[in-house]
Amino acid sequence: MDIKMILGILLASIFSKNFALIERLGTGAVLENERSSRRSLTLGLGTTLVMVLSTLITWPLNKYVLEKVPYMQTMAFVLVVLIVVEIIHLIAKNILDTYCKANFVKFAINGAVLGLCIENSHADLVTALVTSAAMGIGFMLTMTVYAKIKNTLIDEEAVPPTFRGLPIDLLTAGMMVLALLALNFKF
Amino acid sequence: MKKGTKTSYLLKGTPSALLVLGAGFVMASSHDIRAALGMGAAVLVALLLSSIVVSALHKVIPAYVKLPAYLLIITGFVSLISMFMQAHFPEIVDMLGVHLAALAVSAVIYRDAEEVADHNGEATSIKTAIVTGIFFTVVMVACALIREIVGNATLWGKPIAFMQEYKISTIAGVFGGYLVLAIVMAIINKITKLHHHLDEEEEN
Amino acid sequence: MKLLKTFVILLVIVALFGGAMYGLNLYTGPIIEKNNAGAANDKLNAVMPGGTGYEDITATLSDLPASVTEVHKETSGLGYVILCTAESSYSTAPMEITLGVSADGKISGVEITAYNDTESFDFRAKDPNYLTSYIGQDSALADVGLVAGSTFSSTAFKNAITEAMGILIANDMIAAGVKGDDQILTELIATVAPGFTKLTEEAGIGNIQKILTAENGTGFAYIVKSGDATVLAIVNAMGVCKVYNVEGADVTAENDGVVTEVTAHAATKPNKFTDDLTAKIGRMMEGAADITPVALDTFNTVVSAASFTLDGATYYGFYARSIGFHQMDVFFVIDENGAITKMDAKQFIFDEEYFMAFGGMDVGAYKDGFVGITGETFTGDETIIATATMTSNAMKEATQDAFDAFNALKGGAQ
Numbered sequence: 075m076d077i078k079m080i081l082g083i084l085l086a087s088i089f090s091k092n093f094a095l096i097e098r099l100g101t102g103a104v105l106e107n108e109r110s111s112r113r114s115l116t117l118g119l120g121t122t123l124v125m126v127l128s129t130l131i132t133w134p135l136n137k138y139v140l141e142k143v144p145y146m147q148t149m150a151f152v153l154v155v156l157i158v159v160e161i162i163h164l165i166a167k168n169i170l171d172t173y174c175k176a177n178f179v180k181f182a183i184n185g186a187v188l189g190l191c192i193e194n195s196h197a198d199l200v201t202a203l204v205t206s207a208a209m210g211i212g213f214m215l216t217m218t219v220y221a222k223i224k225n226t227l228i229d230e231e232a233v234p235p236t237f238r239g240l241p242i243d244l245l246t247a248g249m250m251v252l253a254l255l256a257l258n259f260k261f
Numbered sequence: 262m263k264k265g266t267k268t269s270y271l272l273k274g275t276p277s278a279l280l281v282l283g284a285g286f287v288m289a290s291s292h293d294i295r296a297a298l299g300m301g302a303a304v305l306v307a308l309l310l311s312s313i314v315v316s317a318l319h320k321v322i323p324a325y326v327k328l329p330a331y332l333l334i335i336t337g338f339v340s341l342i343s344m345f346m347q348a349h350f351p352e353i354v355d356m357l358g359v360h361l362a363a364l365a366v367s368a369v370i371y372r373d374a375e376e377v378a379d380h381n382g383e384a385t386s387i388k389t390a391i392v393t394g395i396f397f398t399v400v401m402v403a404c405a406l407i408r409e410i411v412g413n414a415t416l417w418g419k420p421i422a423f424m425q426e427y428k429i430s431t432i433a434g435v436f437g438g439y440l441v442l443a444i445v446m447a448i449i450n451k452i453t454k455l456h457h458h459l460d461e462e463e464e465n
Numbered sequence: 466m467k468l469l470k471t472f473v474i475l476l477v478i479v480a481l482f483g484g485a486m487y488g489l490n491l492y493t494g495p496i497i498e499k500n501n502a503g504a505a506n507d508k509l510n511a512v513m514p515g516g517t518g519y520e521d522i523t524a525t526l527s528d529l530p531a532s533v534t535e536v537h538k539e540t541s542g543l544g545y546v547i548l549c550t551a552e553s554s555y556s557t558a559p560m561e562i563t564l565g566v567s568a569d570g571k572i573s574g575v576e577i578t579a580y581n582d583t584e585s586f587d588f589r590a591k592d593p594n595y596l597t598s599y600i601g602q603d604s605a606l607a608d609v610g611l612v613a614g615s616t617f618s619s620t621a622f623k624n625a626i627t628e629a630m631g632i633l634i635a636n637d638m639i640a641a642g643v644k645g646d647d648q649i650l651t652e653l654i655a656t657v658a659p660g661f662t663k664l665t666e667e668a669g670i671g672n673i674q675k676i677l678t679a680e681n682g683t684g685f686a687y688i689v690k691s692g693d694a695t696v697l698a699i700v701n702a703m704g705v706c707k708v709y710n711v712e713g714a715d716v717t718a719e720n721d722g723v724v725t726e727v728t729a730h731a732a733t734k735p736n737k738f739t740d741d742l743t744a745k746i747g748r749m750m751e752g753a754a755d756i757t758p759v760a761l762d763t764f765n766t767v768v769s770a771a772s773f774t775l776d777g778a779t780y781y782g783f784y785a786r787s788i789g790f791h792q793m794d795v796f797f798v799i800d801e802n803g804a805i806t807k808m809d810a811k812q813f814i815f816d817e818e819y820f821m822a823f824g825g826m827d828v829g830a831y832k833d834g835f836v837g838i839t840g841e842t843f844t845g846d847e848t849i850i851a852t853a854t855m856t857s858n859a860m861k862e863a864t865q866d867a868f869d870a871f872n873a874l875k876g877g878a879q
Contacts, residue, residue, distance in 0.1 A: 094285075096435055099359065101285030102368055145344050145490050148362045149482060152336040155366075156329050179328060180371075185285055185363035192359050236450045240281050241443040248439030255436060326471045330478055337482030341489055348493035351500045 080204055087208035093186045094216045095251050100186025105243050107217045107224075114221050117181060118214025120162060120170055122207060124182045127158045129194050129206040136195040151191045152183075159183055186213055220247060279393060280400065280446065282368035287397065288438030289360045291404035294417055299353035301398025303342050303361060305391070307370055310338045312390040315378035331374045336365040369397070400449070404441045408433050509537055509546040512565030512574030517541050526636050530628050532559075544568045545633055551625035553617040554855050555582040560622065564629050570639035575599045575626065588615035588622070595619070603642025604630040616663050646711050647675070647688055650697040653713055654686045658699045658764035660866060661686060662788050672726060681786045682736055683768055687727045691720055698723050700731040702738055702768035703760040738769035742784040745796050749782075749807050750775055756782075763873045765866035770874060780806060781874060783867040789859030797835075797867040803875075808835035808864075840868035 194202035290300035378386040412433025414424035535548040544567035550559035561579035663680035684701040794811040848860035
């Protein structure tokens with residue numbers, strides 16, 4: 075694991091394999107986000123922490139315990155994520171709740187975290203941890219940028235009534251997807 | 262998650278309000294009709310079962326345990342469903358990949374459990390669950406029809422001969438998911454606006 | 466108390482669902498396991514109709530080429546399934562092939578599971594029946610051709626199939642297919658006329674059974690009936706003819722009739738290479754005089770040669786047409802001592818945007834790098850253009866061919 079590989083994973087996580095937009099895990103959490111940049115970043119940072127800590131527990135759990143009972147994987151992983159989120163929430167309750175005015179627990183338990191833990195169980199531990207951190211950063215940036223675009227660039231008045239709400243949100247995110255895919259030369 | 266946003270789609274309790282939360286798996290499984298139907302069935306059954314259990318237990322479970330308890334109940338049902346599907350529809354499970362497992366933490370099912378099943382009797386909960394499940398299935402199948410035919414020139418995995426030269430693969434790709442779902446939702450918005458009062462009666 | 470209650474409730478839920486999952490797994494587990502095993506066999510069954518079970522015999526075989534990854538034996542004795550790979554100049558990664566060979570040595574099915582060559586040259590799209598044409602063939606692959614417009618990829622594919630079947634033959638598991646004269650002679654072209662690339666086939670007339678035309682204009686190959694035997698006649702762009710029999714021996718002297726017939730046919734399709742070379746020499750070497758075309762009996766990519774004088778010294782000009790990413794037109798002027806005096810090409814790379822690094826290439830310096838090289842000092846490194854492997858290889862071939870032509874010319878009592 076050298077710096078080149080770490081950089082590669084980081085770039086892939088932010089751009090070509092962006093979890094929320096390209097892999098469509100945790101898309102709901104991003105699409106719904108219209109928080110200010112500061113709040114988005116705080117929430118995203120919290121989510122990144124959840125991702126790394128969860129992976130740190132789910133990876134060995136999967137390798138040494140769940141190998142024999144693969145059907146228990148989802149249940150066990152959700153339990154781990156739940157515990158990690160609760161612990162982080164307990165410790166950083168003040169920062170998270172006052173800054174974000176949101177229920178961090180509900181936010182952090184999303185498809186991106188669970189999907190990441192499941193996908194990471196196929197990689198080796200170091201790669202898995204680097205990937206988690208990178209994916210978390212990618213997730214954080216995505217939701218911040220998306221909220222910024224949605225709040226400042228989209229003029230709700232100018233959108234045809236039938237396209238207001240979810241359709242315009244999807245198209246906004248879709249434009250971000252196009253930009254990310256363009257970097258990958260793959261439409 | 263916060264309530265009462267400036268846009269109107271997050272009307273509490275209506276299925277289209279939940280769609281934004283399920284946009285991820287809707288797009289991920291609407292590239293193929295088989296995947297769409299499989300995911301639709303999984304969502305419907307998971308909603309139904311967890312609604313029944315949550316509405317039966319909501320008085321027993323104290324408020325401070327509700328979140329983890331409901332989450333685990335949903336996870337349990339999703340796991341059982343995915344095991345069953347893996348045995349009988351392995352191709353569909355392959356197509357859905359990690360998105361099937363991620364259904365366990367989908368805010369769609371959780372919110373349904375928390376906001377409907379937690380406050381209502383079993384009859385209302387079951388009705389809401391069925392309406393929501395069918396709504397999701399219909400949306401996914403509608404998207405899948407467009408994406409499979411236009412994007413991949415296939416139907417139910419079978420190639421459509423005369424379409425082969427004219428397929429637009431972007432529609433079947435990631436961006437196509439966003440585009441097609443946006444258009445389908447716009448059409449649904451148009452239709453439901455005409456029947457707005459009906460919608461409310463059905464849901465509340 | 467709260468914590469304890471939380472813990473108990475969650476434990477009950479997890480235990481209940483855990484139990485349910487365990488129960489369901491008793492029912493679904495065996496089915497899933499069977500499905501997974503079936504999926505592995507499905508891939509093999511696709512090329513081995515009626516196959517029931519398979520045994521991996523890869524480890525028991527000797528002389529396994531690198532292209533063969535796995536060999537499976539059908540347990541009821543129907544035949545073998547080989548997983549192999551093919552790689553061409555257009556490959557980003559090896560192509561993955563599943564090949565079924567029945568016990569009688571005939572191909573029962575073939576599928577490409579991963580196609581990693583340039584998509585626009587996908588031979589499956591250019592000729593949808595191409596893969597089907599392999600079914601029923603023995604190891605001679607007599608009725609299988611190449612796909613026009615996708616020669617590199619389809620050649621690599623065909624060679625991979627031959628190599629894969631070779632492993633079964635080498636291990637005495639199937640009998641080798643017998644090749645007909647026509648096929649042996651057609652395959653001989655690559656050896657005796659290496660410059661004839663991308664051959665297109667048409668039916669012949671009279672004694673000529675088959676005419677093969679090289680796309681790069683280097684010449685024609687003919688399968689001709691000569692008495693009871695069938696021979697291969699090749700005519701290069703300079704009009705020189707050679708005849709070979711099925712043993713691969715040069716039988717030009719005994720086949721005057723054949724030579725006359727095929728030379729006459731080749732003459733009906735004249736080329737302008739000599740005119741081009743003469744004009745080019747005039748531009749490359751100002752003051753060149755006595756430009757005399759020379760006909761050589763080389764069958765490489767050199768399509769025209771000429772001698773000329775300048776300031777009292779004699780020089781030789783060669784025109785080579787090798788194929789890189791596209792058709793190349795390369796001109797060489799070689800002096801009396803065999804050293805390159807000047808090299809020029811119509812264009813090194815056609816599609817500049819494809820080779821993004823090409824913008825930084827110093828064409829003048831590249832050309833100058835050839836000056837002074839002789840057949841003895843040429844290593845091949847002089848032709849390398851960064852990021853353009855195919856063009857570099859084509860330049861290497863053209864240069865080598867020019868030296869070979871020069872040697873043939875000098876050896877030919879000039």
